[in-house]
Amino acid sequence: xxxxxxxxxxxxxxxxxxxxxxxxxxxxxxxxxxxxxxxxxxxxxxxxxxxxxxxxxxxxxxxxxxxxxxxxxxxxxxxxxxxxxxxxxxxxxxxxxxxxxxxxxxxxxxxxxxxxxxxxxxxxxxxxxxxxxxxxxxxxxxxxxxxxxxxxxxxxxxxxxxxxxxxxxxxxxxxxxxxxxxxxxxxxxxxxxxxxxxxxxxxxxxxxxxxxxxxxxxxxxxxxxxxxxxxxxxxxxxxxxxxxxxxxxxxxxxxxxxxxxxxxxxxxxxxxxxxxxxxxxxxxxxxxxxxxxxxxxxxxxxxxxxxxxxxxxxxx
Amino acid sequence: xxxxxxxxxxxxxxxxxxxxxxxxxxxxxxxxxxxxxxxxxxxxxxxxxxxxxxxxxxxxxxxxxxxxxxxxxxxxxxxxxxxxxxxxxxxxxxxxxxxxxxxxxxxxxxxxxxxxxxxxxxxxxxxxxxxxxxxxxxxxxxxxxxxxxxxxxxxxxxxxxxxxxxxxxxxxxxxxxxxxxxxxxxxxxxxxxxxxxxxxxxxxxxxxxxxxxxxxxxxxxxxxxxxxxxxxxxxxxxxxxxxxxxxxxxxxxxxxxxxxxxxxxxxxxxxxxxxxxxxxxxxxxxxxxxxxxxxxxxxxxxxxxxxxxxxxxxxxxxxxxxxxxxxxxxxxxxxxxxxxxxxxxxxxxxxxxxxxxxxxxxxxxxxxxxxxxxxxxxxxxxxxxxxxxxxxxxxxxxxxxxxxxxxxxxxxxxxxxxxxxxxxxxxxxxxxxxxxxxxxxxxxxxxxxxxxxxxxxxxxxxxxxxxx
Numbered sequence: 001x002x003x004x005x006x007x008x009x010x011x012x013x014x015x016x017x018x019x020x021x022x023x024x025x026x027x028x029x030x031x032x033x034x035x036x037x038x039x040x041x042x043x044x045x046x047x048x049x050x051x052x053x054x055x056x057x058x059x060x061x062x063x064x065x066x067x068x069x070x071x072x073x074x075x076x077x078x079x080x081x082x083x084x085x086x087x088x089x090x091x092x093x094x095x096x097x098x099x100x101x102x103x104x105x106x107x108x109x110x111x112x113x114x115x116x117x118x119x120x121x122x123x124x125x126x127x128x129x130x131x132x133x134x135x136x137x138x139x140x141x142x143x144x145x146x147x148x149x150x151x152x153x154x155x156x157x158x159x160x161x162x163x164x165x166x167x168x169x170x171x172x173x174x175x176x177x178x179x180x181x182x183x184x185x186x187x188x189x190x191x192x193x194x195x196x197x198x199x200x201x202x203x204x205x206x207x208x209x210x211x212x213x214x215x216x217x218x219x220x221x222x223x224x225x226x227x228x229x230x231x232x233x234x235x236x237x238x239x240x241x242x243x244x245x246x247x248x249x250x251x252x253x254x255x256x257x258x259x260x261x262x263x264x265x266x267x268x269x270x271x272x273x274x275x276x277x278x279x280x281x282x283x284x285x286x287x288x289x290x291x292x293x294x295x296x297x298x299x300x301x302x303x304x305x306x307x308x309x310x311x312x313x314x315x316x
Numbered sequence: 317x318x319x320x321x322x323x324x325x326x327x328x329x330x331x332x333x334x335x336x337x338x339x340x341x342x343x344x345x346x347x348x349x350x351x352x353x354x355x356x357x358x359x360x361x362x363x364x365x366x367x368x369x370x371x372x373x374x375x376x377x378x379x380x381x382x383x384x385x386x387x388x389x390x391x392x393x394x395x396x397x398x399x400x401x402x403x404x405x406x407x408x409x410x411x412x413x414x415x416x417x418x419x420x421x422x423x424x425x426x427x428x429x430x431x432x433x434x435x436x437x438x439x440x441x442x443x444x445x446x447x448x449x450x451x452x453x454x455x456x457x458x459x460x461x462x463x464x465x466x467x468x469x470x471x472x473x474x475x476x477x478x479x480x481x482x483x484x485x486x487x488x489x490x491x492x493x494x495x496x497x498x499x500x501x502x503x504x505x506x507x508x509x510x511x512x513x514x515x516x517x518x519x520x521x522x523x524x525x526x527x528x529x530x531x532x533x534x535x536x537x538x539x540x541x542x543x544x545x546x547x548x549x550x551x552x553x554x555x556x557x558x559x560x561x562x563x564x565x566x567x568x569x570x571x572x573x574x575x576x577x578x579x580x581x582x583x584x585x586x587x588x589x590x591x592x593x594x595x596x597x598x599x600x601x602x603x604x605x606x607x608x609x610x611x612x613x614x615x616x617x618x619x620x621x622x623x624x625x626x627x628x629x630x631x632x633x634x635x636x637x638x639x640x641x642x643x644x645x646x647x648x649x650x651x652x653x654x655x656x657x658x659x660x661x662x663x664x665x666x667x668x669x670x671x672x673x674x675x676x677x678x679x680x681x682x683x684x685x686x687x688x689x690x691x692x693x694x695x696x697x698x699x700x701x702x703x704x705x706x707x708x709x710x711x712x713x714x715x716x717x718x719x720x721x722x723x724x725x726x727x728x729x730x731x732x733x734x735x736x737x738x739x740x741x742x743x744x745x746x747x748x749x750x751x752x753x754x755x756x757x758x759x760x761x762x763x764x765x766x767x768x769x770x771x772x773x774x775x776x777x778x779x780x781x782x783x784x
Contacts, residue, residue: 006478012559013487013562016559016562016563017491017494017562017566020562020563020566020567021494021498021566023567023585024518024566024567024569024570025498025518027582028514028570028578028579028582029511031579031581031582032509032510032511032514032578032579033511035510041509045508050506051506052440053438053439053440053441053447054437054438054439054440054447054448054503059437060435060436060437061436061437061438097508098506098508098509105508105509180438180440181374181436181438182372182374182375182436183372183373183374183375183377183378184374185440186373186374186377186378189652191575191576192575193575193648193651193652193723194575194577194648197723199726200726204575204577205576205577206577207510207577207578209577210508210509210510210512210513211508211509211510212508212509213508213509213512214502214506214507214508214509214512215439215440215441215502215512215516216509216510216512216513216516217440217441218513218573218576219442219652220442220572220652220656221652221654221656221657222652222653222719222723223359223654223733224729224733225729247362248362248363251730253730253733253734254362254730254733255359255360255362255733255737255740256362257358257362257366257372257373257374258363258366258367259372260366260367261367261368261369261372275367279367
């Protein structure tokens, strides 16, 4: 062991490996942390909640302890009609996303505005809060920030939810969990490429579109269309319902798996879903013995299927 | 093997841990390729199985990947380290008991992790899919004990120098721990956004570049000279290989995200460093092929050399693809297509698996002191692997080129799916051949342990004639 070369070698190894880690970890980290969040980035993290994958609040990835995205049409405080506003309801105990836990990651402008005008430091996970995304002009640029509507406007989470109809609720946070758990991202990317994709799948994302999101689940293998802007291309809930239950109902050549098991046991009307009969009727239909396929049950409002459809429809 | 868990270290026969690892690796290989074949069937025939959450593609795809990487490949590495490191140091493994426990914990931890993953408990990050508490088990229950055994065996060696293979083993076990610790930090510390995306691919790149590629290469640095009897062509080229792996292979992580909005300097830097991967690649391939000088008939006659040199030869297209497909000029066309899937299988199922298979073949014969049971079955295994893999690689490469064309000419996506269908069937056929070949392999190695010709003391396995 007393070879001098090995001492030199070990030090050279440390130098080479350390330099490599400095360039590939420290330098990008400094660069990325200087990026200010965009309005898209704020909407994304507020709708997804703290974790889109495994986390202490949802160990078995059932979509529990997630925020609900809602469209508010009447002011929950005064009852007056207002311009439809997208808001994110965090009921008591639902963990906040990273932008609220560590506002530093929002970047300088949005951080300062969220603290001063948005009063986000007055929100707490134990009481819950309602958040909205706002923008103001600063030096000729629109700067987005998070507003704690519970403090600024007096919108309490439970009162807000009570004022919102079922049709205006989107379980996007739970849906992101379904997207990750069911492995949608093994085939559908969430990252249009900076080549020609923008003509077909919509604009590629910007640097600040992801601050606060975990996991980003970009995906790497595109066996299927990119979904980043799918809600803008196809906003039909009915189409999505058919497509998730059995993709071959709306696209005969699709190789997507059936996600009928996300419907659970009962449909929206509380009737038990008879999968066995459905499969038998569908087999007759695909064999040409029936003119129409069997009716697809409507997912119940607490089902995983509904959350996943909400998530996909909100990818805009 | 279980009886050795609570035996005294001196009472455990030398090589017990390596044998335990060797058979575990083969079993995980069968599991991993079986899952791969099952998944491929679903891509070819989407209504093959439906209605069961646990059998859905999205629940099983990552189990296939990690069963192969952490089960087959990494356990075959551990097996190779457990017998090659002491052999090259003219000594015994530092702690056989630690090795046996390492293998036991590895199997238990991996089975638990994959079961959770199968249920859907995932971090949602490709290659680092395992939730963070399983990552901690992998780092401290699996990689650290392995590294400790390797480092201490090198330290207590009875030779003067350290042979090339052992530099790689010692360095790679250290680097892979750093890669796991840093690469999973988004989960440990809830890092978000582009940092999370970048670290995901930093992990994925470096686990390939600093663990799988160098250790696989290190194995062949041992097998080829040992079996052919030729000395390594050049230790200096070995130096070049080692240092260029550390410097060039550890830096291009961002080239996996060329289409993501990462800082442009980072992508350009990664792309240039990515081309420089050709330096270690050329050093490695030329060194090994020149070591074969005068012994090329063994490429035909000897099963270990047949596997090793096939793997080394596959490193040529692998690195030619790897070096250039990540440049912007090519990446925009093939990114996210089946081309990349083909390339990943060329790295793991082509290049690296063939080198590890040779190490397991050679190691089990040496340690069990039994000549391989059947040459015919070994040849059958080789050709099933090679033809199955080639079918897979060619069909996925073509599918990828179709996808790439569909992508840039804005063909409606469903037309791409229709065009790919025959290649999806071919990929399933290829993958199934690999799976069946591996089943035969397990049978062959089991019979070797039970009924192979006993190798007399002082002889090497390949010096004996086959009886079957």
